[in-house]
Amino acid sequence: MRIGILSFAHLHAENYMAVMQKMPDVEVVGIADENMERGQYFAKMFNVKLFDSYAALLAEKLDGVIVCSENSKHLPLVKLAAEAGVHVLCEKPLATTVADAQAIVDICKKAGVLLMTAFPMRFSTVALEIKKLIDSGKLGQIYGFNTTNQGALPEFHQGENLPFLKRDWFVDKALAGGGAITDHTVHLADMLRWYLQSEVVEVFATTNAIMHAAKVSVETGGLVMLTFANGVFASVDCSWSKPAYYPTWGGLTMELVAENGLATMDAAKQYTTVYSQKIGRPLWYGWGSDSNAGMLREFVDAVNGKRTPAVTGEDGVKAAEIVTAAYESAATDQPVKLT
Amino acid sequence: MGRTHAAAWAKLPVKLVGVCSTDQSRAKALADQYSVGTFDSLEKLLDAVDVIDICTPTHLHHEMVLQAAKAGKHIVCEKPLARTVAQAREMIAACKKANVQLLVAHVLRFAPQYAQAKAVVDRGEIGKVAVQRFTRCSALPNWASDNWLMDVEKSGGMLLDLMIHDYDFARWVAGDVESVFAKSLRGQKPGSKEDYGLVMLRHKNGAITNVEGGWAYAPGMFRTAFEIAGDAGLIEHPVDSSTPLGVYMKQNGEVADAPIPVNPLAEDPYTTQVKHFLDVLEKGTTPIVSAEDGLAALQIGLAAIESSRTGRQVQIAEVA
Numbered sequence: 001m002r003i004g005i006l007s008f009a010h011l012h013a014e015n016y017m018a019v020m021q022k023m024p025d026v027e028v029v030g031i032a033d034e035n036m037e038r039g040q041y042f043a044k045m046f047n048v049k050l051f052d053s054y055a056a057l058l059a060e061k062l063d064g065v066i067v068c069s070e071n072s073k074h075l076p077l078v079k080l081a082a083e084a085g086v087h088v089l090c091e092k093p094l095a096t097t098v099a100d101a102q103a104i105v106d107i108c109k110k111a112g113v114l115l116m117t118a119f120p121m122r123f124s125t126v127a128l129e130i131k132k133l134i135d136s137g138k139l140g141q142i143y144g145f146n147t148t149n150q151g152a153l154p155e156f157h158q159g160e161n162l163p164f165l166k167r168d169w170f171v172d173k174a175l176a177g178g179g180a181i182t183d184h185t186v187h188l189a190d191m192l193r194w195y196l197q198s199e200v201v202e203v204f205a206t207t208n209a210i211m212h213a214a215k216v217s218v219e220t221g222g223l224v225m226l227t228f229a230n231g232v233f234a235s236v237d238c239s240w241s242k243p244a245y246y247p248t249w250g251g252l253t254m255e256l257v258a259e260n261g262l263a264t265m266d267a268a269k270q271y272t273t274v275y276s277q278k279i280g281r282p283l284w285y286g287w288g289s290d291s292n293a294g295m296l297r298e299f300v301d302a303v304n305g306k307r308t309p310a311v312t313g314e315d316g317v318k319a320a321e322i323v324t325a326a327y328e329s330a331a332t333d334q335p336v337k338l339t
Numbered sequence: 340m341g342r343t344h345a346a347a348w349a350k351l352p353v354k355l356v357g358v359c360s361t362d363q364s365r366a367k368a369l370a371d372q373y374s375v376g377t378f379d380s381l382e383k384l385l386d387a388v389d390v391i392d393i394c395t396p397t398h399l400h401h402e403m404v405l406q407a408a409k410a411g412k413h414i415v416c417e418k419p420l421a422r423t424v425a426q427a428r429e430m431i432a433a434c435k436k437a438n439v440q441l442l443v444a445h446v447l448r449f450a451p452q453y454a455q456a457k458a459v460v461d462r463g464e465i466g467k468v469a470v471q472r473f474t475r476c477s478a479l480p481n482w483a484s485d486n487w488l489m490d491v492e493k494s495g496g497m498l499l500d501l502m503i504h505d506y507d508f509a510r511w512v513a514g515d516v517e518s519v520f521a522k523s524l525r526g527q528k529p530g531s532k533e534d535y536g537l538v539m540l541r542h543k544n545g546a547i548t549n550v551e552g553g554w555a556y557a558p559g560m561f562r563t564a565f566e567i568a569g570d571a572g573l574i575e576h577p578v579d580s581s582t583p584l585g586v587y588m589k590q591n592g593e594v595a596d597a598p599i600p601v602n603p604l605a606e607d608p609y610t611t612q613v614k615h616f617l618d619v620l621e622k623g624t625t626p627i628v629s630a631e632d633g634l635a636a637l638q639i640g641l642a643a644i645e646s647s648r649t650g651r652q653v654q655i656a657e658v659a
Binding site (some may be wrong): 101222223232235 | 470476524533537539548651652
């Protein structure tokens with residue numbers, strides 16, 4: 001299977017590339033990036049061909065592409081890919097507006113290409129255990145979820161200190177769509193929809209911009225309450241509240257309280273703590289299974305089997321609706337109904 | 340809670356005078372333990388003491404505090420201060436007028452891990468507080484006399500009686516609360532026996548707080564945790580962080596209960612609390628928790644109940 005990557009703006013592109021290069025049935029044909037400097041850097045790092053333009057890469061009879069651009073640029077890139085008849089795995093969030101997200105779905109449907117939204121948590125071995133537990137019915141009636149998807153300010157996600165490697169678009173409202181809510185609500189929103197097989201009917205959010213106030217203007221602290229059609233409610237802490245010197249970038253946690261008991265999850269809590277004099281602060285080195293590997297396997301299998309992937313574009317639209325409602329709620333101080 | 344407070348007072352250089360309760364056998368058992376008498380009316384007990392410690396069901400605090408104030412006695416009152424804002428205001432006014440102390444037993448302020456976190460924030464070590472998280476969940480209570488905790492009219496239920504610990508602490512750390520949004524199991528499914536709640540506080544300075552509370556765990560389980568994120572640092576106290584000991588005994592081939600407490604302290608928070616109250620009464624120390632703090636915590640709890648019932652965000656000003 002011939003795969004390409006469109007843009008390395010999103011940090012996940014690096015991991016996707018590393019995973020795909022190990023997949024025996026995948027040939028990474030190359031990458032394209034509107035930032036040529038960045039493109040050259042990663043082409044060299046992964047020893048793959050850099051194409052002059054997205055169109056040039058898409059002309060290579062690809063089977064699939066992964067879109068890893070800034071959030072607001074997903075739509076034009078997916079459109080290019082769909083028009084070239086190439087199946088698409090699009091980074092989350094699918095788009096910065098519901099209209100763009102829906103347009104992405106419509107364009108792919110019309111072009112007859114598969115569309116998958118990159119929600120890797122559905123492939124986390126840890127998250128899957130909770131899914132199995134819920135599906136077994138052993139928990140009885142589910143009462144609620146207390147969850148977090150916190151992280152450091154995304155600008156810190158960088159390797160070498162080179163200007164074209166800066167990921168500051170994450171805190172640029174025009175490019176990212178917003179701040180912490182956009183970045184960190186969609187994973188849990190999607191997981192909870194998947195767990196409960198029920199849709200969100202109401203969203204409340206309260207936010208602030210106290211942390212990193214000198215650096216960014218978007219919200220850095222956020223609490224979101226999701227209420228589902230089946231009556232279950234869930235709070236999501238999406239804050240960029242992990243300090244730069246925290247032992248890891250952040251994490252995803254969940255407490256699930258139900259009629260028959262409690263289930264807890266700390267998705268990244270498969271790590272070894274390393275105290276290195278060279279590094280100067282403790283670090284958590286994760287050794288758990290890579291969710292991205294499972295997600296990319298599903299994309300490749302879906303394309304091979306010409307079947308709908310386990311996570312769809314519609315799932316991306318639903319997440320975008322929830323994020324949009326969260327911003328509306330934060331602005332109006334009242335819950336927002338979703339239909 | 341009367342037994343817990345009595346045990347704490349007994350460690351101090353004060354004289355326990357007596358016990359008064361509608362449950363005579365319980366009163367007798369406690370009085371015997373400390374070789375003191377039982378009193379068949381609050382009036383008679385008040386005649387015999389300098390300080391009264393009120394550990395009755397919440398809805399009775401109002402009447403008893405007014406009676407104690409009228410008798411000119413200093414008062415220690417269990418949290419929540421009262422069942423309604425009007426009651427609390429009247430109690431505060433009566434104590435002011437009678438010039439007696441009204442000390443609200445928000446014991447969390449005296450628990451070492453919480454007191455330490457407050458001190459860390461006050462020293463500026465994590466900068467300006469932005470996002471706080473608190474967890475407090477247990478099994479459905481069955482320990483209270485006549486199980487009054489299960490009567491919402493008397494106790495306010497889990498959203499008030501249990502979660503008020505964290506409302507008070509959150510407010511102590513991050514300042515006054517402006518508005519409250521809450522979801523609860525009983526709000527979603529009225530008539531549920533158990534309860535589970537998620538309450539979001541918005542403080543006047545912009546800080547936001549997530550409080551989780553539950554009367555829904557398996558019997559014997561109790562979990563608390565907190566996290567305070569500021570613009571210059573983070574304080575974490577996860578559920579499993581206070582376990583200095585691990586003792587895993589076998590009994591008939593099964594796991595047995597631990598024979599010793601897993602989190603031993605030289606002085607339990609209840610004793611620290613009454614020691615402080617004694618200092619307030621004898622040395623004029625400024626109370627760490629004021630009666631107004633007790634009122635403010637009550638208002639947050641009542642706003643949470645109102646929000647979970649109506650589905651709206653509720654302003655604290657609405658429950659004034």
